[in-house]
Amino acid sequence: PDILLLDEPTNNLDRDGIYHLEDFLKNYKKTVLVISHDAEFLNSFTD
Known part of the structure; x- marks a missing residue:
């Protein structure tokens, strides 16, 4: 998907x-849109 x-x-x-x-x-x-409360997870793949 786009x-x-x-x-x-x-x-x-x-x-x-x-x-x-x-x-x-x-x-x-x-493009990826992620909703999460897990900051460690989000920081692992974002710029």
């Missing part, structure tokens, strides 16, 4: 799942 919308994407993920999602988002080349 825009990826994620609402609290780390809910119910274990640490390995979160690392996998972070890696995916770091390499995703299109």
